[in-house]
Amino acid sequence: MILTGLLCGALLGFVMQRGRFCLTGGFRDMYLTKDNRMFYALLIAISIQSVGVYALIQMDLIKFSAGAFPWVSTIIGSFVFGIGIILAGGCATGTWYRAGEGLIGSWIALFGYMAMAAMMKTGALVPVNNSLKDYTAPHNSIADTFGISVWPFIALLVIITLWVVIRTLRKPKVAIPSMKAKRKGLNHLLFEKRWHPFFTAVLVGLVALLAWPLSEATGRNSGLGITTPSANILQYLVTGDDDKFINWGVFLVLGIFLGSFIAAKGSREFRFRAPDAKTAVSSFIGGILMGFGASWAGGCSIGNGLVMTAMMTWQGWVSLVFMILGTWTASYFVFVRPRTKAKRQASAATAAATA
Template sequence: MDFTLKTFLVMLAIGSLAGWVMHRSDFCLTGMVRDVFLTRSFLLLRALLLSVVISTLTFEILRRFGVSIQVFGSPSAAHLLGGIGFGVGMTLAGSCVVGSVYRFGGGEVTGAATILGLIFGSLIFFELAIPISGFFKRISLFEAATIPELLGADPLYVVLPSALAGSLFIISWARGGKLTLKSFIPTYLQPWKAAVAISFLGALSIFFFGTPISISTLYAKVATTIEAAIFPGHIARASYFSKSVAIPLEFQGGSITINNGPVTDTLFIAQGALFIGIFFGALFSAKMAGDYEVNFRIPPRQYLSAFAGGVIMAISARIAEGCNVWHLLGGLPYLSISSLLFLAGLFPGSYLGGLILKNRIIMTHGVEELRGK
């Protein structure tokens, strides 16, 4: 089978399963960080650690068997800055680049507002933020891209102790009932089960296409296509849109082609299939559970917050060379230093986003409701 067609079909299947799992469990990477500050809940953060531990082991096994994995770049200040910005954006939006898709598929229209914001934010990045991004990327911290490279050690000697330490925490939480959430919804999927499922879906993504699950570049590609249709001359003149790269995948028998211009490449095919799969997987889950309902009667401030959050996330993801899904579910298990910097930025960013959300959106809306009465 042709590599491109195989990629589309496999990623469509992975996306469909991921959409179903995420909808049933509300496996929200935004909530994993945001809830620490807004509700003092650590349940989803524990589920994230479980996912990272499993993925760390599976990624290393795949690497040992010669599976081609797209490498992460050297760390820079851009990854920390992008993490901070992304934390602000995802908290305002209430979802991330993937969360907005499964929630939109489940009937939440604010997910559509976030998706539009992600596309619009990509346009802003192309026109205004590329020089800023380049400046921070030049502030390089290490040549080494991963912790094993930094230590000059075989990855196995870092993977095993890290996985063991994480496992001890997980076992302790499991014994204390801190990995489960009491729910009276019969179709609800516990976060720890979702974490296990998403980990193996991420491993399948690497096995067949060489990259972790992510769709952030898809929004940039859509934005590029829109801009090319409106301003074709500008796209043709800008050097940024002429850049392209092909990453060979010896194990998978193909290559990851990435083109900044309005050109269909294999990364677009893969992420487009994931997007479609996640949307319809969540839609199918909601229909089967009997809780699918589209409600447009939402306060305008929530639409605005979702859209603005999407804009900020898009710009931040371009600066950080990836979104939270890419860095947390892909980079952390790969022991990427740039992903650790991104994670370090997410927490203060999410805290700042929470302050904005409470003081400028929730409180203001509450005052307006009281005045209306």
């Protein structure tokens, strides 16, 4: 049963690679180009998972407990994580699937992410990881906070999602060049045709939903998760303790890498690409910040931003907000400020030349 994690991860990796489902780019573009399509796609995936998971809970097929809300660590950790994913060039899942494409910078970021997460969760930085966890609110579940059923909140999310999606689809379409089709039929649909972000989001939401019963069957009562399984891989390689560190989640993240590799090879997008020294250093620092922030926040862009939001928890939605704020802050210093400075210098040089 544990191998179902590999299957689930492979499906997720394949879908995310082919659909270019990148939350880092999506959050960044909300700020830089005012393009919200990837954020709306995330809402689609959240909505599908939320409806499906709570239906399974009502049928008593899976169990979920939201617990308390560690609000301080969630806020700070999510903001740090948001900064990290801009420097790394991808979020936790994005780093895994881009590593499967042969991007060496993502391998570097992945190592920093795994190493820091391992130190925070089971290593020398456990005291740091636990230092803010005592600052909690009693209710993590939004429904429990208001003392009502969770379904009105799910209905509200679905209505908002449908509204923004329909509004976006009604806008004039921009022509996007597609790859030249050399194959027809299923191969063309899987490996050549450009996938729409909203179609990709539907598939991501279905895979996220599938993860719950598959994971539950192995005794792991959770959905998709990236940070802890990534840390577990490194801990297993160091200690060799498979009973403690190898579980469904580990096979999930390995499956993401495998699925992305298959998709990249099939679409002729796989190739090894080495970064320059500056990018390599940025990727490593970003990976470290990702591991640090995700550990403090109790989840990454998938664990909090996709799963805990679907479960209608304060942790998920507060984390998503501060994750986005972190990406916007980093985007200002990485993209906006250098461009502004360069324009000023160019203007000054032009003025001096014409004086």
